[in-house]
Each structure stands twice: as C-alpha cells, then as structure tokens.
Amino acid sequence: MSPVSRSRRRLVGLAPAAAGLAVLVAGAVGVLLAGPEHMAEVAGVVALLTLAGAAAAVTSLSLMARRRLAELQHLPDLGRRFVTHHEHGRVTRVTEGQGHLVVHLASEQVQTIVLDEAGAPDHMTPGMAETSSWRMSTARLSPPQVAALKEKLTTGDEITVVSSGVVALTGPVEKSWRLTSSNGLVVSSGRANG
Known part of the structure; x- marks a missing residue:
C-alpha cells in the first residue's frame, strides 16, 4: 500500500x-x-x-x-468447484500477442453451475448474455498454423465454451476451458486440435 x-x-x-x-x-x-x-x-x-x-x-x-x-456474494461457495457454459457464441475479434491469441467472444447465454462437495450440481445462475476473452498459447504452432487457427476462429460459426474452476476469495477462478466451434475446431486450455 x-x-x-x-x-x-x-x-x-x-x-x-x-x-x-x-x-x-x-x-x-x-x-x-x-x-x-x-x-x-x-x-x-x-x-x-x-x-x-x-x-x-x-x-x-x-x-x-x-x-x-x-x-462478496460468492463467499458461501468458497472452495467449491464450478462449471460455466458459454452457449451460442460468436467471435467478435481475435488479437495476437507474443506467443498467444486472445479470442473475444459474445455469448447469447452464459450459465454457471456451482457443484457441491460430492460434485453434484448445487445451484446455478440464470442464463444471460455475456462477453468473455479466452487466451490461447501459440508457442508451439508455426506461423501458417496460427494463421489457419485465426481463420477458423473468424468464420462466423457458432462457438461454445465450457470452463471450470474453483470459487476463491476474489471470485470464480477458471482452471481449464474447452472451446468448440460448429466448424469442427476444438481448443482446450491453450492447446489447439482440429
């Protein structure tokens, strides 16, 4: 301070x-x-x-x-796992940095399910429209592969992202995510497949 x-x-x-x-x-x-x-x-x-x-x-x-x-409304869920579904998304833009791409996504419906200690759904948020950003590592990809990935992301196809993590003191912290596109592209927590 x-x-x-x-x-x-x-x-x-x-x-x-x-x-x-x-x-x-x-x-x-x-x-x-x-x-x-x-x-x-x-x-x-x-x-x-x-x-x-x-x-x-x-x-x-x-x-x-x-x-x-x-x-601090998330405090009752402190330490619990969650799963968030970003449905009916469209890529609004893709930015490129040093060794990564950032995909900016506008989703029509985003819903978070908080799991109890046994892993069963406990409660969920109402589905609402939301924007989000997803960082993808491109360190192990060649420049032509990065260009192909950007092209597949910006075709206008519908995107779904499922993320999971743990509720911390600062709020939900995502540990992993999986992006799937209707054109067959699948990207999971920094690794590109498809």
Missing part, C-alpha cells in the same frame, strides 16, 4: 472525530457568545447537530456495508 493511500485512510478515519470535535467547539463558542442564560438553547442545537451527524454516519456505514456484501 502506498504512503498516499495510507495517509488518505488515516484522514478518512479521522473525519468523524474531527466533525464531532467541531460540533463541540461550536457549542462551546455558542455558550460563550450567547451567555449562560441561553445555555439550554445552545445545548439543544448541539444535541440536534450530534444526532444528525450520527444518523448520517449510520446511513453511510449501512450503504458501505451493503455494497461490500454485494461484492
């Missing part, structure tokens, strides 16, 4: 204390300026300001907690 982000966290952590201190100082100044005969009114205003600040803090904390819980 950088020193700048640490200092920002400290400032954010000190903000409620500084706001509370400011309310108390304002109350003390109010008592001094208004005199002892108006102490009850000043104390009432300080109490109302304190309650308003507390209500705002509680609301802010609840919104922050709700957002954080939404990010």
